[in-house]
Amino acid sequence: MTAAAPAGSPAGPSGSAPGDGGGPAPDGSADERLVHRSLPARLMRRPELGAVVGAIALFVFFSLVADSFLRASSLSTVLYFSSTIGIMAVPVALLMIGGEFDLSTGVMVTSSALVSSMFSYQMTANTWVGVGVSLLVTLAIGFFNGFMLTRTKLPSFIITLGTFLMLTGLNLGMTKLISGTVTTKSISDMEGFDSARAVFASTLTLGGVDVQITVVWWLALIVLATWILLRTRAGNWIFAVGGGVDAARAVGVPVGRTKIGLYMGVALAAWISGQHLLFNYDTVQSGEGVGNELIYIAAAVIGGCLLTGGYGSAVGAAVGAFIFGMANKGIVYAQWNPDWFKFFLGAMLLLATLLNAWIRKRAEVTR
Amino acid sequence: MSDGSDEKAGAAGDDRAQPLVELAEVSKFYGNIRALQDVSLQVHTGEITCVLGDNGAGKSTLIKIVSGLHQHDAGAFRIQGEDVRLGSPREALDRGIATVYQDLAVVPLMPVWRNFFLGSEPVKGRGPLRRMDVDEMRRTTHSALLRMGIDLRDVDQPIGTLSGGERQSVAIARAVHFGAKVLVLDEPTAALGVKQSGVVLKYVAAARDAGLGVVLITHNPHHAYLVGDRFVLLKRGSMAAAYEKSGLELEELVRQMAGGSELEELSHELGR
Numbered sequence: 336m337t338a339a340a341p342a343g344s345p346a347g348p349s350g351s352a353p354g355d356g357g358g359p360a361p362d363g364s365a366d367e368r369l370v371h372r373s374l375p376a377r378l379m380r381r382p383e384l385g386a387v388v389g390a391i392a393l394f395v396f397f398s399l400v401a402d403s404f405l406r407a408s409s410l411s412t413v414l415y416f417s418s419t420i421g422i423m424a425v426p427v428a429l430l431m432i433g434g435e436f437d438l439s440t441g442v443m444v445t446s447s448a449l450v451s452s453m454f455s456y457q458m459t460a461n462t463w464v465g466v467g468v469s470l471l472v473t474l475a476i477g478f479f480n481g482f483m484l485t486r487t488k489l490p491s492f493i494i495t496l497g498t499f500l501m502l503t504g505l506n507l508g509m510t511k512l513i514s515g516t517v518t519t520k521s522i523s524d525m526e527g528f529d530s531a532r533a534v535f536a537s538t539l540t541l542g543g544v545d546v547q548i549t550v551v552w553w554l555a556l557i558v559l560a561t562w563i564l565l566r567t568r569a570g571n572w573i574f575a576v577g578g579g580v581d582a583a584r585a586v587g588v589p590v591g592r593t594k595i596g597l598y599m600g601v602a603l604a605a606w607i608s609g610q611h612l613l614f615n616y617d618t619v620q621s622g623e624g625v626g627n628e629l630i631y632i633a634a635a636v637i638g639g640c641l642l643t644g645g646y647g648s649a650v651g652a653a654v655g656a657f658i659f660g661m662a663n664k665g666i667v668y669a670q671w672n673p674d675w676f677k678f679f680l681g682a683m684l685l686l687a688t689l690l691n692a693w694i695r696k697r698a699e700v701t702r
Numbered sequence: 703m704s705d706g707s708d709e710k711a712g713a714a715g716d717d718r719a720q721p722l723v724e725l726a727e728v729s730k731f732y733g734n735i736r737a738l739q740d741v742s743l744q745v746h747t748g749e750i751t752c753v754l755g756d757n758g759a760g761k762s763t764l765i766k767i768v769s770g771l772h773q774h775d776a777g778a779f780r781i782q783g784e785d786v787r788l789g790s791p792r793e794a795l796d797r798g799i800a801t802v803y804q805d806l807a808v809v810p811l812m813p814v815w816r817n818f819f820l821g822s823e824p825v826k827g828r829g830p831l832r833r834m835d836v837d838e839m840r841r842t843t844h845s846a847l848l849r850m851g852i853d854l855r856d857v858d859q860p861i862g863t864l865s866g867g868e869r870q871s872v873a874i875a876r877a878v879h880f881g882a883k884v885l886v887l888d889e890p891t892a893a894l895g896v897k898q899s900g901v902v903l904k905y906v907a908a909a910r911d912a913g914l915g916v917v918l919i920t921h922n923p924h925h926a927y928l929v930g931d932r933f934v935l936l937k938r939g940s941m942a943a944a945y946e947k948s949g950l951e952l953e954e955l956v957r958q959m960a961g962g963s964e965l966e967e968l969s970h971e972l973g974r
Contacts, residue, residue, distance in 0.1 A: 566833040568823040571812075575820050579809035585769075585801060586821035587792040645811040 382639030383651030385691040397665035417660025418553035424634035428652030434577035434644025435491040439498035441627030447609025452519040462527040477602025481595030510621035536615035560649035578645025637687040722915040728777035745915040752926035755936035769801035770794030798883035810862025815843040850875040867898030923959040
């Protein structure tokens with residue numbers, strides 16, 4: 336079994352665990368045949384490398400062309416916008432590593448906000464009750480997605496496209512039915528609003544810099560997702576169901592439960608986003624959110640997630656979201672026409688994906 | 703020497719040890735298609751039972767029943783004398799039956815150590831800090847593979863970068879490590895070259911020597927004859943023959959496997 340392992344097999348390591356990229360062999364397995372890998376070679380094996388390079392390039396670029404970009408207030412705005420995408424992109428990345436899509440995420444955020452707002456208003460209940468009900472409803476939507484997927488064995492593209500359309504209709508229809516308009520009523524004078532706002536939509540001041548609380552939520556989700564992915568059994572299962580579902584099933588991995596759990600994780604993030612939306616603006620537009628699902632997926636892909644599953648990282652998706660944030664706000668600070676934003680993003684998605692593919696190839700060769 | 707007469711004799715002489723796994727006249731139907739009919743076989747500790755057959759002979763159906771993916775429709779399936787109907791691969795694993803499939807033994811993108819423990823990861827810590835014991839997993843993977851004679855350079859490499867034979871061997875080592883009593887191997891040498899096949903057969907023998915009962919599915923009589931103790935020949939869903947190693951010549955096995963009289967006919971047709 337000492338024959339040289341042939342290269343040319345699929346991409347790099349599934350994880351980005353510290354040491355997954357292994358320097359000199361891990362403890363207890365020092366081996367003279369294992370050539371010491373240089374730091375760049377080890378970095379090359381990490382899924383988020385392409386995104387990090389892109390983010391640095393973009394940061395330098397906007398620092399040069401937009402004078403106001405480096406101001407603390409501008410960076411705070413960039414971080415805030417990045418966090419609103421990143422909160423969703425991180426669990427979406429986990430789902431994609433698990434080999435599935437979710438097209439219903441954008442409108443699910445809106446649904447979550449609508450449920451919370453309308454329940455509190457109609458029942459004249461404490462807003463926290465609405466927030467709680469919203470959590471249950473949103474998790475139920477996530478469960479529905481996962482359950483339908485594992486039961487029907489249809490592609491997740493179809494299932495969640497169905498959920499997306501249904502939710503889009505429900506959002507509009509129910510809001511009109513209940514509120515009479517396409518916008519929910521203001522709940523700012525209701526009990527519990529202020530404390531809920533403090534949790535979901537407040538601004539912290541750290542060292543003279545304003546930081547939106549969504550940034551804290553975002554960072555917490557990154558840490559949680561990375562922990563789950565790299566250090567828990569569930570993380571091992573996520574990589575496995577995405578990278579080889581039959582092999583995973585054959586060794587006893589609970590494939591169905593893992594996938595349902597992933598969809599519910601996405602739903603949990605949608606709930607956080609939705610509550611932010613509600614408590615930040617007080618009212619909710621029922622038609623909002625359409626199209627955002629693709630932005631989340633794009634951020635995850637820029638961050639190094641394979642569309643086919645089994646490979647990627649939570650940190651990468653977060654960096655992908657940061658790239659979105661920089662591009663979106665940087666264009667404004669550079670005083671360009673923001674109409675070009677989407678074109679810019681599309682080009683960047685292509686570039687990032689090509690870069691990621693190229694890096695993975697190089698990483699295989701230099702191994 | 704055909705049509706199960708031999709097998710009946712084997713079943714009668716059951717006073718030796720109780721078989722680990724026993725199929726007695728098991729049948730399986732897919733709708734109105736008879737995939738398997740009245741197939742019997744025994745797997746004993748420290749022995750290799752080879753199941754031979756051409757494509758479509760029912761080998762994979764047999765595997766699926768033993769590994770818990772499908773249930774049999776008739777006959778008896780006994781594990782250590784107890785009648786069972788396995789509902790899932792997990793249940794089969796819990797009863798000590800580990801199956802290594804030809805193509806889907808491992809998840810290619812994952813490192814060797816993650817693959818090795820997939821589905822049975824050791825954990826430490828409690829509550830929210832419950833986590834995989836990563837160091838332990840790396841160490842154990844290396845030493846368990848070494849014990850089977852597999853010397854891997856780096857347990858962190860994606861298992862997809864190993865050769866086909868190495869992947870099979872890792873999967874076998876995994877089954878042995880997790881205390882499987884019965885190892886079911888689905889065409890482990892089918893896609894491999896001569897040398898790689900030899901390597902895999904060596905690990906199959908190592909698993910047998912470790913005291914496991916092995917079911918080796920193959921269509922290569924030469925490989926089967928090298929390691930097998932019992933042989934069951936399937937043809938179009940039913941048992942064409944059953945042999946024990948003693949009193950069986952390789953030529954006879956090859957001839958049976960190659961289609962027996964059909965082959966003679968073919969050689970006449972092709973003869974010039």
